[in-house]
Amino acid sequence: MTTPDLAVREAAAASPTLEVLAERARSCTACPELVATRTHVVPGAVPEGVRLLVLGEAPGAQEDESGLPFVGKSGRLLDQLLGEVGVSRAQVGVLNTLKCRPPGNRPPTRLETRNCRGWTERQLALAAPQVVVALGLSATRWFLGPTSLAAVRGRLHEQGGYRVLPTYHPSAAIRFGPEGEPRRLLREDLALAAEVSS
Numbered sequence: 001m002t003t004p005d006l007a008v009r010e011a012a013a014a015s016p017t018l019e020v021l022a023e024r025a026r027s028c029t030a031c032p033e034l035v036a037t038r039t040h041v042v043p044g045a046v047p048e049g050v051r052l053l054v055l056g057e058a059p060g061a062q063e064d065e066s067g068l069p070f071v072g073k074s075g076r077l078l079d080q081l082l083g084e085v086g087v088s089r090a091q092v093g094v095l096n097t098l099k100c101r102p103p104g105n106r107p108p109t110r111l112e113t114r115n116c117r118g119w120t121e122r123q124l125a126l127a128a129p130q131v132v133v134a135l136g137l138s139a140t141r142w143f144l145g146p147t148s149l150a151a152v153r154g155r156l157h158e159q160g161g162y163r164v165l166p167t168y169h170p171s172a173a174i175r176f177g178p179e180g181e182p183r184r185l186l187r188e189d190l191a192l193a194a195e196v197s198s
């Protein structure tokens with residue numbers, strides 16, 4: 001029997017381009033609760049020839065509403081910090097490990113994460129970025145497995161053929177305020193990612 005995660009993997013593997021994959025993901029029904037509660041699937045945005053890609057956890061309310069990734073408060077801070085290190089959003093690929101918003105922004109379940117993995121893995125393979133910035137613990141664990149942000153943040157890790165740079169999620173930077181350490185370190189890590197990917 002084909003399980004939902006396997007069905008996603010097959011559909012993703014059969015997607016020759018990011019555009020085709022995004023179209024297929026928009027009609028994905030692998031996670032029944034998310035299908036019942038979502039407004040839009042948010043496949044992400046990856047410009048042609050991208051060198052730097054950021055990976056978050058899951059869409060929030062504004063992303064679900066618009067179908068676009070990182071358009072809420074976190075997205076605005078990400079744009080600002082990228083701008084401060086000399087990078088525009090148009091140069092950066094933006095994905096989430098999960099393409100549908102979990103209701104009430106609850107954490108994705110293990111099953112949902114597993115179901116959606118095939119889409120994201122194929123997106124990364126098609127985009128082939130120089131560096132992937134993993135925003136927050138969830139995206140970091142998606143790549144590196146069980147770990148803590150404190151143990152791996154701010155350094156490049158070779159994983160699955162990618163150079164992965166774990167850092168804080170912009171929502172943590174917002175929570176701790178403009179003078180907080182997460183914001184300073186996120187900016188520092190984005191600067192490193194920009195340098196390494198240029």
Ligand code: SF4
Nearest residue numbers: 028031099100115116
């Ligand atoms: S979260 Fe991913 S696997 Fe689950 S329904 Fe949405 S697109 Fe499909």
